[in-house]
Amino acid sequence: MTIQPLPRWADLVLLPVVNLAVALLAAGVMVWLVGQNPLEVITVLVHGAFGTPRGLSYTLYYATTFVFTGLAVAVAFHGGLFNIGGEGQAIMGGLGTGLVALWLSASLPAWLMLPLMLLVGALFGMVWAAIPGYLQAYRGSHVVITTIMFNFLASSLLVYLLVNHLKVPGNMSVESAPFAKSANLPGMHTFMGWLGIEWPKSPLNTSVFLAVMAAVAVYYLLWHTRFGYELRATGSSARAAAYAGIHPNRQVIMAMGVSGALAGMVGMNEIAGVNGRLMLEYVSGAGFTGIAVSLMGRSHPFGIVLASVLFGALFQGGAEVSFEVRGFSRDMVVMLQGFIVLFSGAMAYVMAPAVARIVNMMRRSAATAPSDKGAAHG
Amino acid sequence: MSDALAVEMIGISKRFGPVQANADVSLTVARGTVHGIVGENGAGKSTLMSVLYGFYTSDSGSIKVFGEDATIRNAHEAIALGIGMVHQHFMLVETLSALENVMLGAEPHVLLHKAEAQVRSRLTELMESTGLKVSLDALVGDLSVGDRQRLEILKALYRGAKILILDEPTAVLTPQETEQLFGVLTLLREQGTTILLITHKLKEVMRLCDHVTVMRGGRVVEEVAIASATIEGLAEAMVGRKVHMGRVDDSEQPAGAVLLQAHGIHVRDVMGVVRLHDLALELKAGEIVGVAGVSGNGQSELLEVLSGLLAPGQGHLIVGESRFDAGSWIDPRTARKIGIAHVPEDRHERAMVMNFAAWESAVLGYQSLPKYCRAGWMQHAQMQEATTNMMERFDVRPRDAQLLCASFSGGNQQKLVLARELGQAPRVLLVGQPTRGVDIGAIEFIYGQLRAMRDAGCAVLVVSSELDEILALSDRVIVMNQGHVAGELPIAECNEKTLGMLMIGGGRGKAAIVSKGAPA
Numbered sequence: 001m002t003i004q005p006l007p008r009w010a011d012l013v014l015l016p017v018v019n020l021a022v023a024l025l026a027a028g029v030m031v032w033l034v035g036q037n038p039l040e041v042i043t044v045l046v047h048g049a050f051g052t053p054r055g056l057s058y059t060l061y062y063a064t065t066f067v068f069t070g071l072a073v074a075v076a077f078h079g080g081l082f083n084i085g086g087e088g089q090a091i092m093g094g095l096g097t098g099l100v101a102l103w104l105s106a107s108l109p110a111w112l113m114l115p116l117m118l119l120v121g122a123l124f125g126m127v128w129a130a131i132p133g134y135l136q137a138y139r140g141s142h143v144v145i146t147t148i149m150f151n152f153l154a155s156s157l158l159v160y161l162l163v164n165h166l167k168v169p170g171n172m173s174v175e176s177a178p179f180a181k182s183a184n185l186p187g188m189h190t191f192m193g194w195l196g197i198e199w200p201k202s203p204l205n206t207s208v209f210l211a212v213m214a215a216v217a218v219y220y221l222l223w224h225t226r227f228g229y230e231l232r233a234t235g236s237s238a239r240a241a242a243y244a245g246i247h248p249n250r251q252v253i254m255a256m257g258v259s260g261a262l263a264g265m266v267g268m269n270e271i272a273g274v275n276g277r278l279m280l281e282y283v284s285g286a287g288f289t290g291i292a293v294s295l296m297g298r299s300h301p302f303g304i305v306l307a308s309v310l311f312g313a314l315f316q317g318g319a320e321v322s323f324e325v326r327g328f329s330r331d332m333v334v335m336l337q338g339f340i341v342l343f344s345g346a347m348a349y350v351m352a353p354a355v356a357r358i359v360n361m362m363r364r365s366a367a368t369a370p371s372d373k374g375a376a377h378g
Numbered sequence: 379m380s381d382a383l384a385v386e387m388i389g390i391s392k393r394f395g396p397v398q399a400n401a402d403v404s405l406t407v408a409r410g411t412v413h414g415i416v417g418e419n420g421a422g423k424s425t426l427m428s429v430l431y432g433f434y435t436s437d438s439g440s441i442k443v444f445g446e447d448a449t450i451r452n453a454h455e456a457i458a459l460g461i462g463m464v465h466q467h468f469m470l471v472e473t474l475s476a477l478e479n480v481m482l483g484a485e486p487h488v489l490l491h492k493a494e495a496q497v498r499s500r501l502t503e504l505m506e507s508t509g510l511k512v513s514l515d516a517l518v519g520d521l522s523v524g525d526r527q528r529l530e531i532l533k534a535l536y537r538g539a540k541i542l543i544l545d546e547p548t549a550v551l552t553p554q555e556t557e558q559l560f561g562v563l564t565l566l567r568e569q570g571t572t573i574l575l576i577t578h579k580l581k582e583v584m585r586l587c588d589h590v591t592v593m594r595g596g597r598v599v600e601e602v603a604i605a606s607a608t609i610e611g612l613a614e615a616m617v618g619r620k621v622h623m624g625r626v627d628d629s630e631q632p633a634g635a636v637l638l639q640a641h642g643i644h645v646r647d648v649m650g651v652v653r654l655h656d657l658a659l660e661l662k663a664g665e666i667v668g669v670a671g672v673s674g675n676g677q678s679e680l681l682e683v684l685s686g687l688l689a690p691g692q693g694h695l696i697v698g699e700s701r702f703d704a705g706s707w708i709d710p711r712t713a714r715k716i717g718i719a720h721v722p723e724d725r726h727e728r729a730m731v732m733n734f735a736a737w738e739s740a741v742l743g744y745q746s747l748p749k750y751c752r753a754g755w756m757q758h759a760q761m762q763e764a765t766t767n768m769m770e771r772f773d774v775r776p777r778d779a780q781l782l783c784a785s786f787s788g789g790n791q792q793k794l795v796l797a798r799e800l801g802q803a804p805r806v807l808l809v810g811q812p813t814r815g816v817d818i819g820a821i822e823f824i825y826g827q828l829r830a831m832r833d834a835g836c837a838v839l840v841v842s843s844e845l846d847e848i849l850a851l852s853d854r855v856i857v858m859n860q861g862h863v864a865g866e867l868p869i870a871e872c873n874e875k876t877l878g879m880l881m882i883g884g885g886r887g888k889a890a891i892v893s894k895g896a897p898a
Contacts, residue, residue, distance in 0.1 A: 244743040245711030
């Protein structure tokens, strides 16, 4: 028995769609088993996520963060590294964004302040990822282990700084003082207002454009620059990279650095865009969701954007479902997300042989029917 | 029954998409003979054997084994019929012992220690009668390649194989191990085992086989008894035209200026084992220097040191005006810059990135050249155009620059790598195993290209484990033994005997030094 490989379009588009369908089907069965109507749930979910400008805004707000963390995972992955530290790098990014805002927002105008926040946030994330990169390249500590540990370090550091240094005295909640106005990224309703379009107030802010730009930039970086060429060469074969005069060790650090910088940009959405102050829990698992997003998006920026919107829709639509549908708790939504991660991440290729067989069968009948020439197609 | 046929395959056809891998192939193998199946890559010999072993089901045709009609749908059914196969890439678990590997999947008892005892006694008998000696308790990971192959054969015999299919068995063996293998196969034949030998080494066919089937383009083009076959005839049948594999009688031209000098090179590996010991070497313009030696005597390290992949502990290197000492050794990037091109031995892991498209691997190592990269941006159009030209010049097939490197056959991958390295007009060309896994037709072409480089004034160093290749290409031969130059001979004094003696090493180094002074 031979398994013929899937054509590229099927691998990139068809397979994820099939996986998603299977996941929804499995989740639907679960929903049905607990006595709910799957159709009602999915209707509410889709409507909640996309049906209203407000729902759509929330969906895209969540997606923005996932794009950053998903891209972070993808860049590392192309460099042959599994960066599980997106969570910690995003926390550090937010911390960098917040610290520079607390320090300078009173004295700098927005056009200077916001780019500076982006830069410092990315820098914090970069350094936080480059350290495990260095440890892997020169000290042989595996990056999967160290990045996980660095997640805890980042989270603890944030708590320490907030509780002991940044918290406003007399305030009950653990959060810093609010930034001056110049450090707040305009919300989408403000932005649309400039264009004369009415848009409901929501956490969605202009960092969504930054996310799209980041996705485009990552595409060009990976496939159109020498940096990307050398990164992918190292990721595919360190020995071939060494042969090509590339320093695999240095490449590991740089790949992790870029990866961390992307994760660090989460701060622009959560800190500069939404909260306007430093606080706890602004990443809340998005670093890990990024892994699922990257897996589902086949580590391609375009796929990652699509997968981010899907996960954003699940978060937003799921919240809506737990609100609207009686007896459908938040846990059921988590279960639904779990199925999607399972089928399109961990079991991404379980369906591949079946899909390949069907695709090849269709091709064969298409190839033999119209012409006898037997079009040579690799 | 002595003249019964072991295998009859009649009218086998197998198609993969648009590729007709086997077209109406018939094969008859007499019991107790060694039957060679030769052909270039893609000629369909592996497909045919996979049909026999049950990996593929043929589209049409029938199979008889020992005179009985057989349908073979998987390896289990093949084994049940007495067919065993030794794959080119061994199917062994490295972390299990030799004994456990044989037993795996065929445990004769539910209790492991009883099963082991039974298998051990049976295997000891087998080893006695066949001369296949393997230390049963060693981990497979610790065994040499030759040992692993013997273990694979033992495994097949243990499972009752009376028909043994060997896929390119000597591709990974040293000459000595090849000798041993041939001894074993001859013995097995005497004991009545039928052997099917897939190979492209015609010398081995002539030595070992009783019959030979030549395949080309999915069809059988010739089937002869070895007594009436010649190497030239078989080669012609394989390729479909006359091929010349041996030495081209070139007009002797004196070698030119010294382009590369290495002195006192010492290399220890991570385990502290000495790999190169006080090695010295000179490469001159317009000559091909062949490096002969049993695999693992430092040839690979020599290539890595000269190409900058490995920094030696001691020694220095002079290339043109540049001098490199042990502390600040040349790196691959600098090496390319000063005109050293390197075709690595290991095509899959070094020379290409297998999941890159051909046009991406076609600039590997040269990705910083201004024509491929401007201000950090890769120039896709130029890269693709250059690749198309390389493919045209070196006849890489299929001529599709977009195809993944892994999708090309070994020979075509090698041609693409050669095209890349030769295309930069290097002053020094280092080539490891130029034709490993390459078809005869392509070998002839590659030899021609290497000679053309020499004639253009390039200093060429060829490391090869094939003595024939060394003899066919070199103007001067260096023999390595235990990380040291055991001797150096002008080609006029080289033959299998003189080189073979130096390769084994020992006190014969002296003879080499004497003959070194002799006029060429």
